[in-house]
Amino acid sequence: MDTDDFADVDPVIELRGVRKRYDTGGEIVEALKGIDFVARPGEFVAIMGPSGSGKSTMLNVLGLLDAPTEGVVLLNGRDVTDLSDEEMTLERKRSIGFVFQNFYLIPTLTATENVEVPTLFDDDPTAHDRAIDLLSRVGLGDRLEHRPNQLSGGQKQRVAIARSLVNRPRILLADEPTGNLDRETGRTILEEFTRIKEEDDVAVIAVTHDSQVTKYADRTINLVDGLIRTEEDDYGT
Numbered sequence: 248m249d250t251d252d253f254a255d256v257d258p259v260i261e262l263r264g265v266r267k268r269y270d271t272g273g274e275i276v277e278a279l280k281g282i283d284f285v286a287r288p289g290e291f292v293a294i295m296g297p298s299g300s301g302k303s304t305m306l307n308v309l310g311l312l313d314a315p316t317e318g319v320v321l322l323n324g325r326d327v328t329d330l331s332d333e334e335m336t337l338e339r340k341r342s343i344g345f346v347f348q349n350f351y352l353i354p355t356l357t358a359t360e361n362v363e364v365p366t367l368f369d370d371d372p373t374a375h376d377r378a379i380d381l382l383s384r385v386g387l388g389d390r391l392e393h394r395p396n397q398l399s400g401g402q403k404q405r406v407a408i409a410r411s412l413v414n415r416p417r418i419l420l421a422d423e424p425t426g427n428l429d430r431e432t433g434r435t436i437l438e439e440f441t442r443i444k445e446e447d448d449v450a451v452i453a454v455t456h457d458s459q460v461t462k463y464a465d466r467t468i469n470l471v472d473g474l475i476r477t478e479e480d481d482y483g484t
């Protein structure tokens with residue numbers, strides 16, 4: 248798909264004029280200083296930038312984990328900026344999956360049970376089969392009953408990816424997804440992201456310091472001091 252094709256697709260998430268200020272006991276830190284950003288289904292966007300430039304803050308705002316101080320967040324075209332915490336949690340659960348650098352798997356649960364965790368309160372009889380299917384898709388069909396300490400780093404990250412997809416999100420947010428992995432394992436995770444965006448039409452957005460990630464991304468946003476400084480795409484424009 249080139250940029251023009253993407254321009255016809257409605258954004259799944261959009262930030263308009265987003266500012267985020269933190270008040271740390273009198274000292275005001277402005278982590279985001281006016282961010283305009285759009286992600287569409289089926290694209291992979293990398294967010295890079297120096298330490299303290301606002302990457303995690305931006306990811307938290309995109310993930311509805313943190314509300315902007317100013318500006319608007321649109322999810323599937325709907326303004327979700329002023330929703331209550333409860334509504335926000337529901338929207339997050341419906342539309343957004345998270346993958347973190349440290350995997351955050353529960354050590355006492357098997358791979359399948361870990362993938363099922365986000366569905367635990369849903370009384371959804373299909374969740375178990377979906378968990379098995381997702382684990383098979385990420386190449387762990389023969390590791391279903393393994394616990395995290397019986398899995399390699401890359402396998403743990405793949406369990407975390409399967410878990411992030413169990414509620415069929417439209418957006419996958421990843422915070423340093425290759426940060427704790429060797430280069431080759433990181434590559435398999437990035438190939439997984441590519442497959443997910445293509446097959447499931449998910450928007451994948453990853454914060455990273457790893458230049459390998461940008462090779463797989465369709466676009467790379469560079470944040471500097473709370474602002475998008477440059478944007479590069481791989482569409483040849």
Ligand SMILES: Nc1ncnc2c1ncn2[C@@H]1O[C@H](COP(=O)(O)OP(=O)(O)OP(=O)(O)O)[C@@H](O)[C@H]1O
Pocket residue numbers: 269270271276277278296297298299300301302303304305
């Ligand atoms: N909860 C918070 N309270 C106060 N200040 C915060 C908070 N979270 C972030 N900040 C500040 O906002 C700025 C941006 O932080 P942020 O974590 O978004 O940067 P980052 O680009 O993700 O950095 P890193 O690459 O080191 O993780 C920094 O100056 C940071 O100190």
